[in-house]
Amino acid sequence: MALELRPNCERCDADLPPETADAFICSYECTYCEPCVATLGNVCPNCGGGFARRPIRPAREWRRGLSRSLQPPSERRRRLAYGHEELAAFSARIRDISPERR
Template sequence: MLELRPNCERCDRDLPPESPDARICTYECTFCAGCVEGPLGGVCPNCGGNFDRRPVRPADALLRDPASTVRVHAEA
């Protein structure tokens, strides 16, 4: 199950579970659309993979399986 990490690893922008701007790679590295389409050029800086839009977990499913609250942020 996806962790649904709460922020962009590059700019630390909040990415709540329902955000349509969250992008993930195959290892679930999480970035915002702005960073992926801009500075990252569509390539994950951690693994070299590509990104896809992170699925949105329905609200009732979030009650059973909540999103992660652990923030990951790379220091610039």
């Protein structure tokens, strides 16, 4: 099963094309841009986990059956259900706990 590769930051709605190195994901594939991850204090506002840089799926089929053209990224844009104040409070509460201890 391939990563969904969501097309946008769920906080600010910035475009995050599949080839960008500026996308970050949590273990549930929630997707954010680098500035929003910094603002959130490396706290996913949906699950409370940490973020890792999203891998880049190759555009070219280097191995048979594996490429962005054969396993295309998602076109479904997602948005957070939380307001900026609620996000800040949530992040502030757990940001000093390392992701592996949350």
